[in-house]
Amino acid sequence: MIGCSGSADRLTTPALVVDRALLIGNMVALANLAKRSGLRLWPHAKTHKSSELALLQLNHGAEGISVASVHEAEVLAHAGIRNILITSPVIGTDKIRRLVRLTSLAERLNVVVDNLSNVTELAEASVSAGCSRRLGVLVDVDIGMGRTGVTEVHQVVPLARAISSFSPLEFRGLQGYSGIVQHIQAYSDRRRAYLGQLDLLGKCVQALREAGFQVEMVTGGGTGSLGLDIESGILTDHQAGSYIFMDLQYRNVEIFEGQDHQAFQNSLSVRGSVVSANATGRVTIDCGSKAIAIDGPIPEVKDPLSACSYEYYGDEHGRVSFDDQEVRLAGSTVELWPPHCDPTVNLHDHLHVVSGNVLCGIWRIDARGVL
């Protein structure tokens, strides 16, 4: 079916669909921005959980790929990806063992830490596993989110020293990620909330340099903070993930100051089919909360049916309502803009890549599952 004219119109629903031209356009736009601003790109794969897409990002200017878990790192490393950053601390004997083993596959594997005992565990596990390649370790700094990371500047140097004292580990730098600012809509509001947070990160870099450390990477940032990350110049490496798909949450975020157009296009949709049309002014489609994530605004119906409105109607169903009595939806498909791309993708096993009415590829969301 792939490559045939009209094939994109015959997908089994509910289907996760991405527009190939818009997807590539988003990757090119970010690559151009990075080139102009001197940022290295490590796009976050928690958004797409697909090694096919990660490889495409590497072909479009990415230096490496960020992931949320050892499981995601394993899937990408087995797909041939060499530069990987795990952006959450890795905890527990089993996961640490899996992590250090992965250095044999991923040449430049990096993980973040936020406490001394985790550093020791990583070093001991590396020695036990007899790893020949060093594990890159970054100190995670909590710049305002209160989730992971050290909270004070004075904690950074001792941790960097500890990392450097273990020969299987290599101190690579700092991470400071502020998830909470990414969806602040107005640039000026986000600026107010975020610059002080980045300033803390800058002070940590300074403390490390004064203590004689080379800070190879200062990583963080997301799609929403991209403009401010470039403006502030503190990050050297950027983790934006959602830019490839966008969603309703991101559509109204002013990523760059005074932007008069979207820097990135919404490329991702979820397609459903009408399964019941017995009522007037509404139909039921096969897209509910198991096909499209509910943690955001209500999904919107895409053109040419954008005058219709959608509401969740259970795990497997949605309701599409319309005022125009001339609308005939029985037998139709309906395409929806998702509220939030990451958890929507996480509900699916496959991503259908389309170009016009042609299905160009079906990519497995191969890092879905175990978190």
Place this chain on the structure above:
Amino acid sequence: MIGCSGSADRLTTPALVVDRALLIGNMVALANLAKRSGLRLWPHAKTHKSSELALLQLNHGAEGISVASVHEAEVLAHAGIRNILITSPVIGTDKIRRLVRLTSLAERLNVVVDNLSNVTELAEASVSAGCSRRLGVLVDVDIGMGRTGVTEVHQVVPLARAISSFSPLEFRGLQGYSGIVQHIQAYSDRRRAYLGQLDLLGKCVQALREAGFQVEMVTGGGTGSLGLDIESGILTDHQAGSYIFMDLQYRNVEIFEGQDHQAFQNSLSVRGSVVSANATGRVTIDCGSKAIAIDGPIPEVKDPLSACSYEYYGDEHGRVSFDDQEVRLAGSTVELWPPHCDPTVNLHDHLHVVSGNVLCGIWRIDARGVL
């Protein structure tokens, strides 16, 4: 690891966990109820999406298994399950083709319809596929939910006639499901909302009998309506699904009038591990909205940490807070009661069955994915 003492304490997190004794207890409790009340059980597999669990339900008094989609039916049929009911209309050439083919595997395969053109499509596809076994067809009646089904009593007989006129199809009866009443907490409130709906279903049965039809199955019902479904006596076959796991939404539902104890026990939990413990009075765990569904009350922390409270903290993380400064959670695991079992299970690929500190089995959630 399976069967070893202490193995249940060494699961990779986030993990979906079920207590074996409570799970079996719930199945036995429902089987006893069904025996006493003369209801046949077709528990809904959309809750667990696991063929292992469906087979166990058949070993504990179920007559057949209900499913939400052709995909779920295929997975269960390939696992050897013979009596299957698809509770949503099956629409579209491809899905109908897959459905009719499945009659060669599932001896007693049933689907619901709510319009004439769907009946014709099913018959034509059955003829094209040269099926030797008849497809059971039930008329879906919208008893108040406004999702699928015919809405008027007078529509039922013509549809039954149409079904009976096609030799590859066999008219089996009616479905009337009211998802919207399942979570009404007080029995009396649910009674008020639901009995009129069941009455409409009763009138449809009567119209069919008067027209000379045998109504083999009158199917519907859920865990919340079980008491009223028994009280009214209109249903012959019951689709309760959540009873095996329960959840926070169902915990406070008075399923039987004046019940002084839970008819079914909460058997399902989600386990996470502490990944960061740098703050006072709270830790971060590896359980966010990709591990535990957000469409309900906030997850609760299970004993022995039930004095702690949980909040979502992103797709991959949760925050566990506690007042007691003596609590030391670094390195710990935390177990959570899910708000809603169906979408929580849908996030995972495996169900870990435990008995005390022993892991008894890891069951694939093999019907997850394509809806």
